[in-house]
Amino acid sequence: AVYSAIDLVNPLSVLSNSVPIVRTSVHLFFNLPFFSDFLEKWIFSGVLDKNVLNKTKEWFKIGLKKWDISRDGPYFGFKILNYLNKYFYVWLDAPIGYMSTFENLCKKRKNLNFDEFWNKNSNCELYHFIGKDIVYFHTLFWPAILEASGFRKPTKIFVHGYVTIHGNKLSKSKNDFILASDWLKYLDSDSLRYYYACKLSNNIQDIEFNIYQLVEKVNTDIVNKVVNLASRSASFINKNFCGKLADQLSDIKLYMKFISESKSIEVLFNNREFSLAMKKIMALSDIANKYINDQKPWKLEIEKYDQLHMIASMGVNLFRVIMTWLKPVTPSLAERSELFLKIKLDWKGIKKPLLNHTISKFKILYKRIDINKIQL
Template structure:
């Protein structure tokens, strides 16, 4: 499949540095990694970056509770995050931190550009203040009733039920999460970014194909309400970067967090001197920038972020892929519900490829929530991967190993069938390109069914009884191995660990361009089990021993 795009920069939303990576986080990173691996298989230059989001009141409070300095705590958490992502074969080129020298310099640089362009405004605002804790309360430390739809137990910035964005002082019957007291109103001078100045630019940009239609439609509602100036400052006490020329004010975490995309790439450029930073971030860059994010942070990425980039003369994203939440057994991920599964808990009992595959059967270009049904997960992986795909290799390789000295025949039994598989490859690659992984896996499994039907019809176990049929037997089993090779090539972005084992078995690299030519007169290795069935006991133990 030909593509004109050659240089890509891909990011995931930055995980917050206050806890372990769990199966909810993994959805996005697996989705992005599958897409990145596909792009790399096409021969494109892809830089895949991420970082820990390390600032804000929650980090400060957790640091106080644990008695560890914020700097030490975020370093420890970053190390854990990197190990967790590596365990799921997330192929980052760089994993950095927003609490870095590169990020501080970039935040100050961008702030000064905004200020110079007259886009920073000062306003006296009224905020909710917790007199017990002696601090202004961030939106996420206030809960109350949504002023729009009247849903209870909503945070101070937005409603999870109706999606409304509002000011925390508009929350009905607010309560401080920290002290469970009713906060009082107090005034403070804050700095604001003039977001409404970019309304027309954003209207054009958000309709340019950069967003999925569902997201684009949602944003039209926000335009109708009218964009508001965006508060980019926070009062002390706070963990973050101080605003220049202020002693008690800090940059709001949501200003410096997305700038972490730029600073993580800048850090990568320090490590790899052959990468041109300006080529990827200058205003008229010809490279492509892709963000993978969850639906809860669309407002920031589709409005604030592109406006900040436009205002400070950086390039804007080429595409934003938005996904829904992860449910486990139809419930929101929650420790109280007993379905909060961390990355390392998963890997104690199950392999990473299994979750990568299961998520890929659910991931589409829609923004629907994804349900990790653990019983369905067992059936899907065992049926699709073991019973169908691995079965093709195991049932044909035994004859190649035993009767033909591990060497494939010099021609295929059914060239027309092989060509049909190749034609299907374009369709599957198109699904990968558009993040329709659910459709890609459906098609892959349908082709595995065809391959198994072919082997059933040819019945090599009958032919082996007649030595005069050995040439035909050789060609049939070689055909089976070659069909397996195509299928496992399609699966390579999804299941990298399995594809590594398959490459050893086939004694050949897997890539889309290589399948055009079948393996003939080629020596494979003796078959060893490529994948094991998942047992119900593994899931039972996972759920039982999470703590």
């Protein structure tokens, strides 16, 4: 719900510990009720998920109110022309950044056309990912502004919960937050991306951040399962076969089983069931590592050279498939993996295994995280 300070019982600022003073001031309003019919039709056309849609129904039932889009100085943001000491409310101009930053990109890249993406009849799909505390702005105010100014509206709006630390919402005033610059002193972006992916679903539940859990997750999944699969397989290929993969795999049925799972993983990605996608990918990583363990290639180095070649090549190929699935989540690791494999990781390309292909000498793709060296 949205309340004015004077609607509260005994209102008190949590920042300054002061009581609000009521003053008379002239303000500008956006006529949101004028767009009620349009907004209701647009929202109920499938733009929102059901769990968020129920909340918007309440707003239409109560009736939309005119939106105060001005603030008295001192304030930050843009001054309103022809008004003394008046500024536009920050949430009026903030979403315009979606368009202005993209227009700036279009000016730098001649292959991008702003109108193709943003004109009213655009065929491009446009998705917004937002926090649950700004649903009101993105489902009512922003689309009404777009409609009034003759631009297209989002195809769908996806709402997520908060990221919390120690059970509290990230807050700069309470010092419950981590700066990106501090994060990058100790960790990479892939680690955080993977951690989020393991927790993200298509609902609006909060995500509790825990650094110990993150380190355990990355070390166990990315280092022990995924990268280790490449390391142990490549060592045989580099040492015994001059980096060249075999002309056939030791178990083509297992390889095709992995390929058949691509469709279900793709569906999970498209449905934003990222945690389920990561769980499925790691389960398949376990199968890949179990296969190598069961085959015991280290016992074949002398007697069964051809079999060793095919088994190790199988491990490299399964690693390639797994990393192709993980590429949207861990792009930096994917880039290093591409240099190692000497091939681009492509979703359609994995249908055909890498055979008679020369890989690079294996280098460490991802270092184990030492929790004792992190000071966030």
